[in-house]
Amino acid sequence: MKKILIPATSLLILATSNLTAGDVELGKQLNEEHCLKCHGSELYTRPNRRVKSLEGLHKQVRFCEQNLGLTWFDDQIDSTATYLNLEYYKFDLKP
Numbered sequence: 658m659k660k661i662l663i664p665a666t667s668l669l670i671l672a673t674s675n676l677t678a679g680d681v682e683l684g685k686q687l688n689e690e691h692c693l694k695c696h697g698s699e700l701y702t703r704p705n706r707r708v709k710s711l712e713g714l715h716k717q718v719r720f721c722e723q724n725l726g727l728t729w730f731d732d733q734i735d736s737t738a739t740y741l742n743l744e745y746y747k748f749d750l751k752p
């Protein structure tokens with residue numbers, strides 16, 4: 658097997674490009690269809706909510722999605738996280 662060397666800078670870009678915007682309308686649909694079974698949307702705005710950053714929001718969406726046994730693509734995760742951010746969390750989009 659050929660060894661592929663990845664420079665640290667491109668790893669950084671890979672890591673930060675995880676937080677892409679996706680499609681907000683799709684995110685809204687996905688959230689309504691799959692995500693309001695265990696918890697309502699009030700969880701997203703409760704005073705002691707656990708998610709504290711945009712990155713954390715992406716992680717939490719991934720976590721819940723996997724718990725559900727769904728196999729979403731990254732763009733579905735991104736879209737849902739973006740929708741939740743715009744609608745509820747309102748984190749600054751710039752890191």
Ligand code: HEC
Nearest residue numbers: 691692694695700701706707708717718721722724725737
């Ligand atoms: C199988 C049940 C279940 C489903 C379905 C589910 N979640 Fe969750 N979710 C949880 C639990 C449990 C918690 C943690 C609640 C707590 O900490 O009190 C949680 C917490 C969260 C939080 C963090 C709220 C906070 O405190 O800031 C977010 C965001 C979230 N879920 C998003 C989603 C999304 C998006 C989906 C759809 C992909 C989804 N959830 C589907 C069980 C579920």
